[in-house]
Amino acid sequence: MNNLTSIRVTAPPETVIKKLSKANIALYDLKKEGATTTFAVKDKTVKKVFAIFTHPCYNICVVKYGGVRSFAVRVLSRIGAAVGCLIFAAAVLTAQSLVFSVQVGGSGSYLAPQVIAILGEYGVEEGRLYRGVDKPVVISRIMSLPSVTFCSLEKRGTAFIVDVECSPEGTKVSLQTPLLSPVTGTVQSVVAICGTPRVEEGQAVSRGDELISPSYTAADGSVQSCLCVGYARILVAASVTSRAEEESEQSLSAALAAVNLYSQEASVTSYSVKHASDGVIYTVNFTYIYTASINMQ
Amino acid sequence: MEFLQQILSAAGADTLNAFTVVPGFGGYFKGVKGVTSFSPQKIALAVGKTPVSVSGEDLSIGRFFEGDLFISGRITGVELE
Numbered sequence: 171m172n173n174l175t176s177i178r179v180t181a182p183p184e185t186v187i188k189k190l191s192k193a194n195i196a197l198y199d200l201k202k203e204g205a206t207t208t209f210a211v212k213d214k215t216v217k218k219v220f221a222i223f224t225h226p227c228y229n230i231c232v233v234k235y236g237g238v239r240s241f242a243v244r245v246l247s248r249i250g251a252a253v254g255c256l257i258f259a260a261a262v263l264t265a266q267s268l269v270f271s272v273q274v275g276g277s278g279s280y281l282a283p284q285v286i287a288i289l290g291e292y293g294v295e296e297g298r299l300y301r302g303v304d305k306p307v308v309i310s311r312i313m314s315l316p317s318v319t320f321c322s323l324e325k326r327g328t329a330f331i332v333d334v335e336c337s338p339e340g341t342k343v344s345l346q347t348p349l350l351s352p353v354t355g356t357v358q359s360v361v362a363i364c365g366t367p368r369v370e371e372g373q374a375v376s377r378g379d380e381l382i383s384p385s386y387t388a389a390d391g392s393v394q395s396c397l398c399v400g401y402a403r404i405l406v407a408a409s410v411t412s413r414a415e416e417e418s419e420q421s422l423s424a425a426l427a428a429v430n431l432y433s434q435e436a437s438v439t440s441y442s443v444k445h446a447s448d449g450v451i452y453t454v455n456f457t458y459i460y461t462a463s464i465n466m467q
Numbered sequence: 468m469e470f471l472q473q474i475l476s477a478a479g480a481d482t483l484n485a486f487t488v489v490p491g492f493g494g495y496f497k498g499v500k501g502v503t504s505f506s507p508q509k510i511a512l513a514v515g516k517t518p519v520s521v522s523g524e525d526l527s528i529g530r531f532f533e534g535d536l537f538i539s540g541r542i543t544g545v546e547l548e
Binding site for chain 2: 182183184187188190191194195196197198199200201202209
């Protein structure tokens, strides 16, 4: 983009050269075209040139503007094309910020349903606007899937690409069964990495109750099946009895120590001593935390 | 340029009134005071006391400022009139 403005004037070249030379104006590309002379001058001297040829006998006009003005004139003279270009650019930019496909590759591609479900929770879904994603959080969620050793996320054009690599020694878990409670107790906490928790904290559960189901609800409201990954901590109340020949501190300690067979973190709630014909029977009531998990490494 | 200066000095001239012609491209003229006539075939220049006539084809003035003149086109002859 040069900064020369092309001008046409009805005057002989000699006159043009003489007048502009006298005014100390640099002259470029002077040509004779019949009765007119075309030449170019720097943009900043255009007004001066018009002032020089202000006499009515000189028919002067600008043939082509230079510099920014030339660009503006070209754009305005092709307003349809300019608007089309702007619309196209806007469409390209909008398309760039959309996610048209979520691609899960790598040796862990069999975990695609679970990965897509996790991405969906963070707003990355096909056909939706991409507003960025907290990559470390999402990667840690995907890394918590069974056997996953590496994960990377990349937005490439309109595709969101996830590379998931799994340990070759790891067992490819494709279990899509729910997590059932193996004990009767009270739920202390439930963590569903994949799947939907079916119990709440403080809820009493019986043996066989479903804790986490292998499904999730998509953004469109549909229920999708997925791998069940997670764990639940359940407070279990239990009792243990032990027999001793006589009531003593040592016998009590032995009875309380039996609690540790169930859990190292068991806490004794009460105990009782019952005299029998051949000695005493200690009954120790205690609680402990049982952790039920599925597909956790 | 030093050699050119020597030649011009020996001829009683100087580089301020010299010109250079590049065949098929154009010519560069110094010390031009004005253009006395102009046509695509012939351009008459006022250079010092001696008019210079440049003849050729498709001649046009590429640039003219403060005595420096560039004539573009196919120059076939330069005459001192």
